[in-house]
Amino acid sequence: MINRRTLIASLSVVSLLLATGSAFAQDPLTVGILIPGSKSDKGWMESGFDGLTAAQAKYGDQIVVQMIENISNADMEQALTQLASQNALVIGVGGQTQADVLKVAPRFPDVKFSIVGGNAGVEVANVAGYDVKQAEIAFVAGAAAAMLSETGAVSYVGGLEIPSIVNAGTEFGNGARYINPDIKYFESYTGDFDDVAKSKEATLAAIAQGADIHYHILNLGLRGMEQAAKESGTHIIGSYSNYCGTDPLYLAYSITGVGYQVQYAIDEAVAGTWVAGYKPFGLAMGADASDMIVCDPTPEMTEKLTEIMEDIKSGKITVLEG
Template identity: 65%
Template sequence: MASMMICTTTAGLLTGCDSKKEATTANSGTDTAATAPSDDMSVGILIPGSKTDKGWMESGYQGITDAQKEFGNKLKTQIIENINYADMDQAITTLASKNEMVIGVGGQTQASMFKVAKKFPQVKFVVIGGNQEPNMPANVAGYDVKQSEIFFVAGAAAAMLSKTGTISYVGGMEIPAIVNAGTEYANGAHYINPQIKVITNYTGDFEDVTKAHEATLAAIAQGADIHSYIVNLGTKGIEQAAKEKGTHIIGGYTDRCDDKNPLYLAYSTTGVGYQVEYAIEQLDKGTWQAGYKPFGLAMGPKSSGFRICNGTAEMNQKIEQIEKDLVDGKIKVAEG
């Protein structure tokens, strides 16, 4: 079994962190579920990738940090990060045995979360990036970030920004949520320019920098000058390729606009951290509910939004109208 990093935090302070070979024996702090007072909260969080990936995982970790600031000593968290897919069941089992809520930061955790949740019916499970599934266990909530929605907007922006009439999308694992986002990215681009060419590649790995770099170079060789993506550490490979060839990127999760280094021309906000904090707030209020819950543009700018860094008034107006039409249901996109 590959090693994993397991940390326990209290009130935003790291109180224990250890690397263990066996997830079943890893415990970096007090058994919070067994010893915490009844008004305390114990939450386990699985971050499959790196919490410093400048993307999805880092946004999720920021949500944990914000929640710890909000709740102080009342909140105890146990975090496992950088986990191999083969070890995911065991990592979630470790968290479920020690906490009253387990949060999986990423749709790639969903299958394992469903499996483990059935063994711990008293624990609340939350999948950030979850899909609506008919076989969802009764103690699991799936929070849909609605990436398809915001990637439709990103595709529209890419079409407006492209000078070559060719754009690209790089996804990690070829799972429904990632495929749907790529499809809607293309649909958004064609909404603006029916003739635009969209090159789509899946690397099979959210973290592989080399594969993302190669996929982006291949798209650039076919004329792509604007790139969008759903990868984690793989983002570094996309950045490398764009820098080498003088092309540009539409980023995600955080503000990417930098006038001194205009590698990124636009960015979307996908509130992964917002949803982590939301789940913990619902646990605190006693209002947490299992089942599917959509977020996206309708939940406001902390949940989802888009900005072109130096967009013209016409571009900005068009983006705002597309966002409104998505919320109003005038533009239909895939779920997930």
């Protein structure tokens, strides 16, 4: 027979076990994400936000997210410092965050930092740089543009004139000439991913010289390209995500897996398999990471673009880094 003293002792042990069990329950992963532009830009930033949204749906209360968006380059270091002081994983969406991540990360050695759009210059012990390899898919986009063009002229507008954006522009032109050696190609840079007026001006200048298919690496500046294309009856190959069927201005989309890489960083951190260092994505990582989608292709076009992507993966076609 259990006496009162034994019962009280037993209940005390159960209470202690319950308390200990709750103490050892896994805390949620705290994630800070910096989206320098607008999360509704129909471009890089929106793709990154879509990846974050997908991760939140996947993990629920296993992760807690703090997001900062729409900040200037001058405020980036302060924003990253704020996120790093409150989170276990910090994600910078865009190569423009890399310089400031590399400044901030050494001050927070226990925090993991992932740069979506990072490059081989990442050599800090707690920083991972995910290279979307935009130049690869830009070559394929150039090939698609040449196939879609009715005038034999195509254009590219980039934002900041930095190596990865310039390399993508170069390879877009190379891809177009791969299909049509005589194609006219117009390339320009606005100096700002978000400047609507300058991107419209650059696109109109190319249109005046015959360009009817336009490609870009822009954020909100894409609105200017859209205005120019709509006014002139020309068309756009979009970047980052597949929105086929949503806007007749767009005939195709290059997939650059920005959202995929945001999810990748969170997946790795949740699983405890996150590692620092440079990691290339691109075509070798599959269609979620990099792909070319033509909204209404001919069978011949699909076959040729697939062949080009396989030749890039095999090294038969070589492209610039970035």
